[in-house]
Amino acid sequence: MKLGKGVEWAAHTCALLALLPPKATLPGDSLADFLGIPSPYLAKQLQAMSRAGIVAAKRGASGGYRLQKPAESISLWDITASIEGTAHSFRCTEVRRSGPCGAVKSECKRPCPIAATFYDAERRYRETLDAMKLTDIVSAVAIEANQNRKDRIKEWVQTNAALPA
Amino acid sequence: MKLGKGVEWAAHTCALLALLPPKATLPGDSLADFLGIPSPYLAKQLQAMSRAGIVAAKRGASGGYRLQKPAESISLWDITASIEGTAHSFRCTEVRRSGPCGAVKSECKRPCPIAATFYDAERRYRETLDAMKLTDIVSAVAIEANQNRKDRIKEWVQTNAALPA
DNA sequence: TTTTTATGGATATTTTTTATCCGTAATTAC
DNA sequence: GTAATTACGGATAAAAAATATCCATAAAAA
Numbered sequence: 001m002k003l004g005k006g007v008e009w010a011a012h013t014c015a016l017l018a019l020l021p022p023k024a025t026l027p028g029d030s031l032a033d034f035l036g037i038p039s040p041y042l043a044k045q046l047q048a049m050s051r052a053g054i055v056a057a058k059r060g061a062s063g064g065y066r067l068q069k070p071a072e073s074i075s076l077w078d079i080t081a082s083i084e085g086t087a088h089s090f091r092c093t094e095v096r097r098s099g100p101c102g103a104v105k106s107e108c109k110r111p112c113p114i115a116a117t118f119y120d121a122e123r124r125y126r127e128t129l130d131a132m133k134l135t136d137i138v139s140a141v142a143i144e145a146n147q148n149r150k151d152r153i154k155e156w157v158q159t160n161a162a163l164p165a
Numbered sequence: 166m167k168l169g170k171g172v173e174w175a176a177h178t179c180a181l182l183a184l185l186p187p188k189a190t191l192p193g194d195s196l197a198d199f200l201g202i203p204s205p206y207l208a209k210q211l212q213a214m215s216r217a218g219i220v221a222a223k224r225g226a227s228g229g230y231r232l233q234k235p236a237e238s239i240s241l242w243d244i245t246a247s248i249e250g251t252a253h254s255f256r257c258t259e260v261r262r263s264g265p266c267g268a269v270k271s272e273c274k275r276p277c278p279i280a281a282t283f284y285d286a287e288r289r290y291r292e293t294l295d296a297m298k299l300t301d302i303v304s305a306v307a308i309e310a311n312q313n314r315k316d317r318i319k320e321w322v323q324t325n326a327a328l329p330a
Numbered sequence: 331t332t333t334t335t336a337t338g339g340a341t342a343t344t345t346t347t348t349a350t351c352c353g354t355a356a357t358t359a360c
Numbered sequence: 361g362t363a364a365t366t367a368c369g370g371a372t373a374a375a376a377a378a379t380a381t382c383c384a385t386a387a388a389a390a
Contacts, residue, residue: 002167002377003254003283004347011279012260027366036263040350047368060357061365076282089168095177096306098201101318103310113297113305114176117241118168121293128286132278140278141261145268153266167346169378192335205381212337225388226334 006083009037010045011137014079017055018071018138019157023164025064030160045083052082062162071138077129090118171248174202175210176302179244182220183236183303184318189326190229199321210248217247227327236303242294255283 013031020026028046032039046065050057056068067074092115096103111119142150178196185191193211197204211230215222221233232239257280261268276284307315 002252002347003256005256005258006348007255008258008260008279015279029366034264034266035260036265036267037260038349041348043367044349050367057367058357059355059365059367061359061363063357063366065367076279087167090172091168091170093170093173095173095200095202099199101199101314101321102201103314107309107311107314110309113302113309114173114180114241117294117297117302121290124289124293125286128289129282132282137278137282144272144275144278146272149266149268149272156266167378171379194335203380206379208336209380215336222336223388224334224336224386226332226390228335228388230336 003080003084006041006045007080009035009042010049010079010083011076013042013046013065014049014054014067014071014074014134015137015141016157017065017067018134019153020066020161021163023066024161025058025062025066025164026157026161027064031065034156034160049079049082052078054078054082058164062164064162067134071134074134075130076132076134076137077126080129088119089122090115092118168245168249171206171210172245174200174207175214175244175248176241178207178211178230179214179219179232179239179299180302180306181322182230182232183299184322185231185326186328188231189328190223190227190231191322191326192229195325196230199325214244214247217243219243219247227329229327232299236299239299240295241297241299241302242291245294253284254287255280257283 012035016031016034017026028043029039031046032042035042046055046057049055050065053068054074055065057063057065092112094108094112096112097108110116145153177200181196181199182191191199193208194204196211197207200207211220211222214220215230218233219239220230222228222230257277259273259277261277262273275281310318
């Protein structure tokens with residue numbers, strides 16, 4: 001059971017976008033530069049989040065990305081789901097139906113108890129991520145950071161962000 | 166986030182082994198046949214469960230596999246962990262440390278709040294699977310099955326299981 | 331002694347992940 | 361209006377992981 005590293009990138013990207021003044025945007029290349037990750041690949045995650053309605057993309061000069069919703073209504077699950085999808089982690093191939101003693105359809109009205117337990121576990125996993133909002137992440141990160149770093153981030157944002165005309 | 170299909174196979178295999186009389190064993194080939202899955206690959210999962218102390222393997226004629234512990238002390242998490250390992254699903258590459266505004270070591274004493282949330286979610290996932298014991302699975306499966314299927318399974322077990330001399 | 335069966339290693343195949351590139355469209359700056 | 365900037369979508373390629381198989385060996389029973 002493994003998540004792609006795009007999830008980590010996407011989450012940190014959103015945490016950065018949450019610091020932008022309203023309506024301001026940051027280009028994909030700048031975001032990748034800030035995080036020290038390959039830009040063309042991050043672009044994929046950004047597109048996915050754009051399609052999911054998490055970020056708004058603006059083309060053209062002084063374009064880029066910004067959050068499309070208030071940070072308190074974006075959860076870590078929203079971000080994860082936009083990158084990884086919402087498919088079940090447990091793939092039930094209905095083994096119980098095959099083999100010499102396979103069950104017939106009438107015995108399989110309810111989901112297999114093994115699959116049902118995994119789905120329940122996944123639901124709890126999802127709920128935990130969904131309870132963590134982008135605002136919570138930003139607060140937690142701010143607590144850890146020292147003043148010097150906060151200043152440098154602020155300066156970097158002012159240098160790289162574009163405000164609409 | 167995806168689990169290999171070996172997990173499903175391993176779980177159903179254990180559910181079958183739980184029906185054996187004490188000390189009786191079932192060969193790997195028979196287990197694969199019962200589930201209708203490729204035998205050489207199931208052998209890998211059986212070896213993994215053997216190393217994890219979930220099943221006991223007995224070589225030689227009339228050998229095979231049986232549960233090594235009482236079914237009530239084997240959980241769905243035990244089985245999953247033996248096949249998939251216990252590594253975190255979220256891979257934190259400490260992105261916060263890199264880039265032009267990367268955090269210094271003293272700011273990273275606590276785990277990144279993003280990673281911490283994932284670890285918390287994983288813990289709940291794990292706890293849910295750990296609460297489901299093999300005995301619970303066997304009971305749940307028995308409730309769904311009709312009498313005819315139960316009889317056929319019983320017959321199949323008697324035909325294929327080997328009792329020690 | 332022969333047959334049965336698990337073990338561990340090696341290998342092959344397929345799928346997924348990771349990563350990059352490019353032509354196009356949209357938008358702003360000049 | 362023109363040129364520069366930037367996102368978008370598709371195509372592609374390289375790397376890694378999952379899936380699947382085979383074989384030589386060891387162990388144990390018949």
